[in-house]
Amino acid sequence: MQSKYNVLIIGGGPGGAMAGKAVAEAGLSCCIIEKRPAIGAPVRCAEGVGQEISKLVDLDPKWISSKINGAQLVAPDGQVLELNPEMAGNEVGYVLDRKIFDRELVWKAANAGCDVFVKSRASSAIIKDGKVCGAIIETGGKTVEVFADIVIAADGVESKFARWCGIDTTVPMAEIETCVQYLMTDIDIDPGLNAFYLGREVAPEGYIWIFSKGKRTANVGIGISGKMCSEGKRPKDYLDAFIAEHLPNGKIIELMAGGVSACKPLECTVADGLIIVGDAARLSDPITGGGIINAMYTGKLAGSVAAECIAAGDCSKKALIKYDTEWRCSKMGKGLKRNYQVKEIFIKLKDEKLNSIVNSVNKLDMEIFDTKYLIRELVKYNPWLLKDIKTLRRLLD
Amino acid sequence: MIKVFKMLIIKREVCGYCGACVSVCPEGALELVDAYLTVDPETCIECGICSRICPLGALEVKNAE
Ligand SMILES: Cc1cc2nc3c(=O)[nH]c(=O)nc-3n(C[C@H](O)[C@H](O)[C@H](O)COP(=O)(O)OP(=O)(O)OC[C@H]3O[C@@H](n4cnc5c(N)ncnc54)[C@H](O)[C@@H]3O)c2cc1C
Numbered sequence: 334m335q336s337k338y339n340v341l342i343i344g345g346g347p348g349g350a351m352a353g354k355a356v357a358e359a360g361l362s363c364c365i366i367e368k369r370p371a372i373g374a375p376v377r378c379a380e381g382v383g384q385e386i387s388k389l390v391d392l393d394p395k396w397i398s399s400k401i402n403g404a405q406l407v408a409p410d411g412q413v414l415e416l417n418p419e420m421a422g423n424e425v426g427y428v429l430d431r432k433i434f435d436r437e438l439v440w441k442a443a444n445a446g447c448d449v450f451v452k453s454r455a456s457s458a459i460i461k462d463g464k465v466c467g468a469i470i471e472t473g474g475k476t477v478e479v480f481a482d483i484v485i486a487a488d489g490v491e492s493k494f495a496r497w498c499g500i501d502t503t504v505p506m507a508e509i510e511t512c513v514q515y516l517m518t519d520i521d522i523d524p525g526l527n528a529f530y531l532g533r534e535v536a537p538e539g540y541i542w543i544f545s546k547g548k549r550t551a552n553v554g555i556g557i558s559g560k561m562c563s564e565g566k567r568p569k570d571y572l573d574a575f576i577a578e579h580l581p582n583g584k585i586i587e588l589m590a591g592g593v594s595a596c597k598p599l600e601c602t603v604a605d606g607l608i609i610v611g612d613a614a615r616l617s618d619p620i621t622g623g624g625i626i627n628a629m630y631t632g633k634l635a636g637s638v639a640a641e642c643i644a645a646g647d648c649s650k651k652a653l654i655k656y657d658t659e660w661r662c663s664k665m666g667k668g669l670k671r672n673y674q675v676k677e678i679f680i681k682l683k684d685e686k687l688n689s690i691v692n693s694v695n696k697l698d699m700e701i702f703d704t705k706y707l708i709r710e711l712v713k714y715n716p717w718l719l720k721d722i723k724t725l726r727r728l729l730d
Numbered sequence: 731m732i733k734v735f736k737m738l739i740i741k742r743e744v745c746g747y748c749g750a751c752v753s754v755c756p757e758g759a760l761e762l763v764d765a766y767l768t769v770d771p772e773t774c775i776e777c778g779i780c781s782r783i784c785p786l787g788a789l790e791v792k793n794a795e
């Protein structure tokens with residue numbers, strides 16, 4: 334590990350990896366530090382991504398556990414709404430194998446020239462005259478100082494680095510989705526379908542997912558609002574009850590826990606010498622909890638803005654704000670803003686209303702496979718939604 | 731009168747080292763060191779938010795003598 338890099342990246346998830354690759358490709362020195370001993374493991378994710386991931390990276394079949402060509406939305410009363418692409422059979426997304434995927438993204442960064450250190454943890458920030466100048470790193474039993482023109486905080490849901498730089502990254506209790514997931518095998522599923530189960534009894538202010546990992550295998554998980562979580566009513570309790578009812582003969586071959594933020598993004602995602610990306614910036618989708626693509630997109634953007642600012646000799650907040658402005662104006666930024674407001678509306682809906690929404694139509698051909706399109710279509714079949722919820726119309730324009 | 735001190739207990743054998751608690755701690759008192767969670771007792775205010783949201787129930791605010 335050098336004592337000085339142009340860019341130091343905290344965290345080797347998809348956000349950090351894409352940032353490292355972008356910086357290295359611009360010809361600057363950079364280093365990714367990851368506190369875990371292995372990139373991508375243990376997996377803390379349901380691994381579902383939309384088709385649009387191919388805009389950010391050339392997909393390799395090795396990374397893909399399952400190709401997805403449809404979804405099922407299951408209402409609290411058990412009614413099923415089938416979502417299909419307009420062209421039946423078309424791929425709408427993938428369930429990745431993140432153990433391989435995350436590692437390959439870091440490989441790509443390394444091959445481009447970025448240094449990588451695992452089992453190396455940032456334990457605080459180096460700040461001089463209010464500017465972030467590097468990090469204190471614990472590595473192999475030693476404590477070292479590493480300086481950088483810009484630090485990119487890609488440290489995921491924990492988001493401690495930005496906190497050490499004086500930015501409050503606390504997720505409100507009601508806006509953390511607290512999650513448990515099993516990798517299950519020997520279960521009857523359609524390998525091309527992902528399923529979502531809704532309802533207060535099933536998963537209060539969240540959902541249960543079954544994401545196909547191939548034949549007879551799936552990520553079966555749950556996220557519920559932190560507000561709804563308490564002793565005896567933890568996500569694991571709900572998930573175990575669901576499995577006893579729906580998948581009693583399945584075998585659990587992996588258990589993991591996790592947290593996904595469903596709050597608004599940080600008010601500002603840059604400071605003097607600092608850029609914050611992905612989950613650390615609270616950029617996972619407030620409705621679906623998806624954050625892989627958002628982390629990749631912001632990681633890449635952060636890497637290229639960092640390279641530009643270093644070349645221009647100005648790493649101040651004023652120069653780096655370009656990054657913040659650009660993602661907020663992007664399709665992703667606008668989507669996050671809209672979905673936060675839509676989430677606020679939908680979590681308040683009673684089970685009876687959810688039942689009647691799902692009941693109104695049993696199949697949808699989706700021209701575009703995303704939440705905005707889905708909600709627009711559902712509103713067509715349930716015009717009362719617009720009457721009940723005055724703000725919804727504006728959100729769907 | 732005896733003053734009751736509170737403290738946060740981490741049940742290591744239950745914890746799945748996922749970091750959800752770290753993200754909600756208003757004081758930044760929790761730290762995930764690879765595969766184990768630590769609490770800084772000086773910083774923790776025993777608010778109990780982390781123990782509320784832990785997906786596995788690995789945290790508990792207890793009275794200590
Ligand atoms: C249960 C669950 C299900 C999910 N399902 C989906 C899904 O289906 N689809 C989807 O798109 N998203 C999903 N997500 C969200 C997705 O996992 C994240 O949005 C994504 O991983 C964010 O990438 P990132 O690079 O920002 O952070 P991460 O992938 O979390 O990477 C951060 C890295 O930083 C490291 N780190 C942290 N602190 C330090 C430090 N101090 N020093 C060094 N290294 C550090 C961590 O060990 C970690 O490896 C899910 C999340 C959970 C919890």
Ligand code: SF4
Pocket residue numbers: 590591744745746747748749750751752767783784785786787788789
């Ligand atoms: S939220 Fe619970 S399981 Fe996750 S790291 Fe904290 S104590 Fe461990």
Ligand code: SF4
Pocket residue numbers: 738754755756757758759760769773774775776777778779780781791
């Ligand atoms: S009890 Fe409150 S202050 Fe203490 S670690 Fe938990 S969330 Fe943080």
